[in-house]
Structure formats: C-alpha cells, structure tokens
Amino acid sequence: MTTLPPISQNKMFGGTQSVYAHRSVACDCDMRVSVYLPPQAKTQKCPAVVWLSGLTCTEDNFTVKAGAQRIAAELGIILIAPDTSPRGDGVPDDKDSYDFAKGAGFYLDATRMPWAKNYQMQAYVRDELTAWMLDNFPIDKNRIGISGHSMGGHGAITLHLKNPELYKTCSAFAPITSPSQVPWGQKAFKGYLGDDKNTWKQYDATELVSAPSKTNILIDQGTDDNFLAEHLRPEIFANACKTSGQATTLRLQEGYDHSYYFIATFIEDHLRHHADGLGD
Amino acid sequence: MTTLPPISQNKMFGGTQSVYAHRSVACDCDMRVSVYLPPQAKTQKCPAVVWLSGLTCTEDNFTVKAGAQRIAAELGIILIAPDTSPRGDGVPDDKDSYDFAKGAGFYLDATRMPWAKNYQMQAYVRDELTAWMLDNFPIDKNRIGISGHSMGGHGAITLHLKNPELYKTCSAFAPITSPSQVPWGQKAFKGYLGDDKNTWKQYDATELVSAPSKTNILIDQGTDDNFLAEHLRPEIFANACKTSGQATTLRLQEGYDHSYYFIATFIEDHLRHHADGLGD
Numbered sequence: 001m002t003t004l005p006p007i008s009q010n011k012m013f014g015g016t017q018s019v020y021a022h023r024s025v026a027c028d029c030d031m032r033v034s035v036y037l038p039p040q041a042k043t044q045k046c047p048a049v050v051w052l053s054g055l056t057c058t059e060d061n062f063t064v065k066a067g068a069q070r071i072a073a074e075l076g077i078i079l080i081a082p083d084t085s086p087r088g089d090g091v092p093d094d095k096d097s098y099d100f101a102k103g104a105g106f107y108l109d110a111t112r113m114p115w116a117k118n119y120q121m122q123a124y125v126r127d128e129l130t131a132w133m134l135d136n137f138p139i140d141k142n143r144i145g146i147s148g149h150s151m152g153g154h155g156a157i158t159l160h161l162k163n164p165e166l167y168k169t170c171s172a173f174a175p176i177t178s179p180s181q182v183p184w185g186q187k188a189f190k191g192y193l194g195d196d197k198n199t200w201k202q203y204d205a206t207e208l209v210s211a212p213s214k215t216n217i218l219i220d221q222g223t224d225d226n227f228l229a230e231h232l233r234p235e236i237f238a239n240a241c242k243t244s245g246q247a248t249t250l251r252l253q254e255g256y257d258h259s260y261y262f263i264a265t266f267i268e269d270h271l272r273h274h275a276d277g278l279g280d
Numbered sequence: 281m282t283t284l285p286p287i288s289q290n291k292m293f294g295g296t297q298s299v300y301a302h303r304s305v306a307c308d309c310d311m312r313v314s315v316y317l318p319p320q321a322k323t324q325k326c327p328a329v330v331w332l333s334g335l336t337c338t339e340d341n342f343t344v345k346a347g348a349q350r351i352a353a354e355l356g357i358i359l360i361a362p363d364t365s366p367r368g369d370g371v372p373d374d375k376d377s378y379d380f381a382k383g384a385g386f387y388l389d390a391t392r393m394p395w396a397k398n399y400q401m402q403a404y405v406r407d408e409l410t411a412w413m414l415d416n417f418p419i420d421k422n423r424i425g426i427s428g429h430s431m432g433g434h435g436a437i438t439l440h441l442k443n444p445e446l447y448k449t450c451s452a453f454a455p456i457t458s459p460s461q462v463p464w465g466q467k468a469f470k471g472y473l474g475d476d477k478n479t480w481k482q483y484d485a486t487e488l489v490s491a492p493s494k495t496n497i498l499i500d501q502g503t504d505d506n507f508l509a510e511h512l513r514p515e516i517f518a519n520a521c522k523t524s525g526q527a528t529t530l531r532l533q534e535g536y537d538h539s540y541y542f543i544a545t546f547i548e549d550h551l552r553h554h555a556d557g558l559g560d
Contacts, residue, residue: 010542011502011504011535011536011537011541011545012542013544013545014545017541064345065344065345067350069541070544222291224291256291257291261291261297261349262290262292264292265294
C-alpha cells in the first residue's frame with residue numbers, strides 16, 4: 001500500500017476513496033489523481049480501470065457523481081481518475097474557452113508554444129501515471145483497462161488503440177471519436193498541434209482504428225445528447241470499425257443526455273465489461 | 281404527471297431526475313426541490329421518500345452524490361429532496377456562519393426576527409412540500425417515508441415523530457438527535473427560537489421520542505465522523521429510545537465519516553428499509 005499522504009481520504013463501500021497529488025515531469029506541474037481501492041486491494045493485487053474525464057472536469061467529477069465505487073468494490077477493481085489537464089499558476093490557460101487549455105488537455109502531447117511546455121497529457125497518462133499507480137497501489141500490471149467520457153472517451157480509445165498491451169480493455173461514454181472532423185477536436189488539434197492535419201492522425205480514433213485491437217470496445221451514447229450531431233458523430237467511428245474489423249459495441253441509449261446521470265446509469269455495464277475482459 | 285417546467289431534467293436509470301422551483305408562502309420565497317421519478321411512476325402511484333439534507337447543502341448534494349436513484353428505480357420509489365433553507369436576496373443571512381441561516385434552516389419554524397419572516401422550514405416541508413408533491417407527482421399519500429443526513433437527520437426524525445401518519449417510515453444518517461444538548465443545535469435554537477428552552481423541546485428528537493412511533497427508525501453513524509463526539513452523540517437518543525420503547529436500529533459503521541461517501545455506501549439499506557415499511 002502507498003505511504004503517500006492523501007489530500008483527502010474517505011471510506012466507501014468497504015474500500016478507500018482518496019485523492020493524491022504527484023509531480024509530473026511531462027506536464028511540469030503537480031497533478032491530482034483520484035484513487036478508489038476496493039476491499040480486495042487490502043490482501044491481493046487487483047485489476048485497474050483508468051478513467052479519463054471530459055471537458056471542464058477534474059479528478060473530482062467521476063469520483064463524486066458516477067457511483068462507480070459500488071461496482072468496483074463488488075468486482076475488486078481499482079479506479080484511477082486523473083485530472084484533465086495540467087494545472088497551476090505557471091500553466092498557460094485560455095480563459096475564454098471551456099474547450100481548450102485548462103480542463104481540456106485532450107490527452108495529447110502539444111507541440112505548439114505556449115502549450116507544449118505543460119500540455120503533455122498523453123505522456124503523463126501513459127507513462128507517468130502508469131508508473132506512479134503501479135508503484136503505489138497493488139495493481140496487476142497485466143490487467144489494466146481504460147475508459148472515459150466525451151473528450152476522455154477520445155483519450156481512452158486512442159490510448160487503447162496505440163497501447164493495447166498496456167490498456168487491455170476499453171470502453172467509452174459519448175466519446176469524441178473523429179476529432180479531426182468535428183469542431184471540438186479541430187479547435188484543440190489546431191491549437192496544440194498546428195495546421196498540419198497529418199500530425200492530428202495519431203490522436204484520432206477513426207484514423208487509428210485502421211489498426212484494430214483484439215478486444216471489443218464498448219461505447220454508450222445517449223440519443224438526447226446535445227453534442228451528438230455536431231461533436232460526437234459515433235457513426236463515423238462505427239463505420240471505420242466495420243471497415244477495419246475492430247470489434248465494437250455501440251449502444252444508442254434512448255433519451256439519455258451527456259451528463260453524469262447518463263454515466264451513472266450505465267457505469268455498472270462498463271466495469272463489468274472491463275472485469276470480463278481483464279479476467280481473473 | 282406534472283406540467284411544471286423543470287429547471288433541469290435528465291434521464292437516469294430509466295426514470296427522470298428533475299429540479300423544480302415552487303413558491304413557498306411559509307418561507308416567502310421560491311424553493312428548489314429535486315425529484316426523481318422511477319420508471320414505475322409512468323404507469324402507477326408510487327411510494328415516496330423525502331430526503332432532508334444537512335448543513336451547507338442544497339437540493340443538489342443528495343441528487344448528485346448519494347447514488348440513490350439506482351435503488352429507487354429498482355424499488356419504484358419517488359425521491360423528493362428539498363433545499364435546506366429559504367434562499368434569495370430578500371432572505372436574511374448570517375454570512376459568518378455555515379451552521380445558521382442560509383443552508384441551515386434546521387427544519388423548524390423560527391419565532392425570532394429577522395429569521396421568523398422566512399425561516400419556516402417545518403411548515404414548508406410538512407405542509408407545502410407535501411401538498412405540492414402530491415399535486416404534481418403520482419405519489420401514494422399513504423406510503424411516504426422520510427430520511428436525512430446530520431441536520432436533515434434531525435429534521436427527518438422530529439418530523440416523523442410528530443407526524444407519524446404522514447411520514448410512515450423513518451431513517452437517518454449521522455443525525456443530530458439531541459440538538460438541545462450540542463453546540464450546533466443550541467446555536468440554531470437560540471437564534472431561531474430564543475433562550476426559553478421549553479420552546480426547543482418540540483424540535484428535539486430526544487424529547488419527542490418520549491411519545492414513540494410505531495415503526496423502527498434505522499440510523500447509521502460512522503465511527504470516524506469528525507462531529508460524532510461533539511454534535512451527534514447518538515447514545516443520548518438511543519438511551520431515550522430504550523426508555524420510551526421507541527424501536528430503533530443504531531448501526532455504528534466502523535471507519536466511516538460524515539461525508540456523502542458514507543451515505544452512498546448505505547443508502548441502499550435505507551431505501552430498502554423504507555420500501556419494507558411502506559409495503560405494496
């Protein structure tokens with residue numbers, strides 16, 4: 001068990017819900033992470049699911065609103081939910097945007113200044129967060145899955161497709177799966193990466209899925225999601241999956257929107273999907 | 281079904297999570313209420329549980345953090361969570377206190393000015409909220425329970441003991457059950473009611489339980505609750521219950537604190553307690 005001092009710690013469903021801060025060299029700042037340890041983690045190594053949140057979120061939203069700990073306690077899954085961008089006074093921001101800079105790191109490694117100095121969220125999540133969580137918690141490194149919401153669904157699917165040996169299972173809620181073709185993604189990619197669209201492909205799930213992973217990706221999408229038609233457009237990704245042979249289950253959930261009420265409703269299915277894929 | 285325009289509405293677990301505002305004559309202001317309708321409410325009358333929140337909370341905390349809707353959907357229970365005090369520019373406040381005035385109505389009818397004009401939370405919850413919820417939602421008026429947390433646990437138990445025909449079942453998390461004997465209650469009662477301790481008794485569960493109700497009151501209390509020894513002191517109420525013959529189940533939950541992580545862990549037990557007591 002970790003000897004790190006937590007920022008907060010609460011008993012929940014027989015396990016421990018904590019928030020930590022740790023240094024990120026990639027992002028050149030301290031990063032906050034929410035960690036739920038189920039009761040099983042007291043005595044054995046457990047699988048883990050990394051949760052990537054959406055625009056405007058921190059490590060807090062999933063922790064407080066999704067109700068995921070109940071199922072994690074039942075299934076013996078460790079939940080790891082990092083922040084969505086670098087933070088702090090020294091980190092540049094775009095105060096007029098909810099969808100760029102702080103709270104909107106897009107899980108990529110920025111190449112344009114002033115963003116490149118801190119906005120290295122792909123390297124942070126894939127390398128630093130992985131090392132930190134394996135060092136500090138009883139996680140079976142061969143049983144890690146990844147999931148997320150909206151911008152975090154984009155992060156989860158792209159990180160899974162590029163690192164299938166690290167993130168063995170994948171699911172997403174209302175993910176941005178064709179960022180190069182929608183305004184949210186175009187704004188972020190132009191800002192962080194510049195105008196050369198070739199550099200965008202490494203962060204676009206619809207491009208990356210031409211090399212499919214071996215596992216089925218579970219996607220839930222609400223039909224009353226305000227962002228569905230403009231920013232999410234799951235049909236583009238579904239078609240790309242069909243073409244490449246990527247196994248995907250896209251469930252259109254009638255009447256559900258983009259909120260955590262939607263996530264709370266279906267998070268049990270997602271954690272069971274990961275538990276099934278990660279095995280015993 | 282209501283034709284009231286909601287402030288917000290989200291599909292959740294097959295039902296509908298909404299927030300409404302309605303006029304309170306007693307509090308002389310608009311009051312916000314969170315309402316969860318389970319799927320069963322589309323076709324039949326359902327039992328309801330009124331949830332009273334604790335200090336500093338609004339209608340939002342329980343709605344977002346407790347994870348109660350999942351069980352409510354399974355059991356077919358309507359959840360009604362009002363705000364904890366009158367609100368608005370015209371309502372007097374004590375800005376230096378988190379435990380008095382706004383966010384801290386204590387579910388009583390104030391008699392001292394300037395509080396008496398708005399702080400009529402007992403009359404609001406018992407009379408106006410009841411009438412409003414029965415008018416607007418398919419609630420079986422013979423199957424209403426009440427529950428709450430901390431200050432709201434105090435509200436739930438006192439309202440149940442004084443109105444056992446209205447609130448047929450009762451439970452509480454970390455309730456203030458002897459307010460006349462602890463600093464939180466003493467400050468509130470002095471401010472709202474004045475120095476005459478005889479006027480406090482009608483709002484003190486330990487006093488009221490001398491006339492016990494016919495139903496078992498379920499209470500969960502975390503042993504690591506920071507407020508346990510100074511403000512909560514459940515043993516005083518437990519002894520009074522023993523003396524008067526009030527059926528109570530007081531569960532001391534090892535290692536749990538005062539937070540919604542504690543509530544989320546045990547809310548399923550509480551809603552099942554209400555469902556059992558309210559019957560079919």
